[in-house]
Amino acid sequence: MLIDLSEILSIEGKTQVVEAPVSMDFFQSKLGSFPVIEKKPICVTLVNTGKKVVKIEAKGSIVLAIPCDKCLKDVPTEFEVDISEEIDMKASREDRIKDLDEINYVTGCSLDVEQLVHNEILIHWPLRVLCKENCRGICPKCGKDLNEGSCECDQTSPDPRMAVISDIFSKFKEV
Incomplete structure (x- = not known):
């Protein structure tokens, strides 16, 4: 889902709350394709703090089926989405790269909720997934x-x- 940020940017101090549904049925990455078992809408709060700076807060969760590292049974793994960031909309793409700010979920005046969720899953991906602590494989x-x-x-x-x-x-x- 894309959220248009132009309305927020037009009025300083404006706040907008959007409940964005997650439409992905599979999480795709270089690790493979993992089915989404459960998804809750992402509650996104947008605040124009002035001078073309937007504060983005997002909360929600998504559950993926990831195979156990030993026995390959699917293990439901929950990923919490909890973001609080300020984005300078005046900064160009080159300036963001120089500052090592790799925000790829804001393009122009649009916020891509699916990309935001994708990034959070990648950041919080577990090193090891086991179906139980004493899995024999x-x-x-x-x-x-x-x-x-x-x-x-x-x-x-x-x-x-x-x-x-x-x-x-x-x-x-x-x-």
Whole structure:
């Protein structure tokens, strides 16, 4: 959803509150595509503080299904959107880049709520997602979910000091 900022910029001290629905059904990034399970509208408060400076406050939440890092089951992961920023609308794109202000959700006189939510998800992306603290993962040989029970695969790991000898035996096996 795009919010037009020209009306706010026209009157100093003006405040506008907008409840913007989130329309994304999937979160797309270089990490992959993740379905949106639950989304609440983003409450955006815009205040013209004077001299073409707009204060943007946004609150809301969105829940994505992210696969567990060990067993690959979908884990509902909530992302809170809680932003409070002042944007100088006089500054050009080049000035913002010089100031390392990479606000890509304000273009011209429009605020892109979807891009704002996308940025917040990227910023707060977890390093590791687990379905439960003691997740056992999947068997590397047969792929069975070890949380549901053990499999019949050989789980013994050979002594790494014996790797050279086992390589010799595997090369010279008689058929």
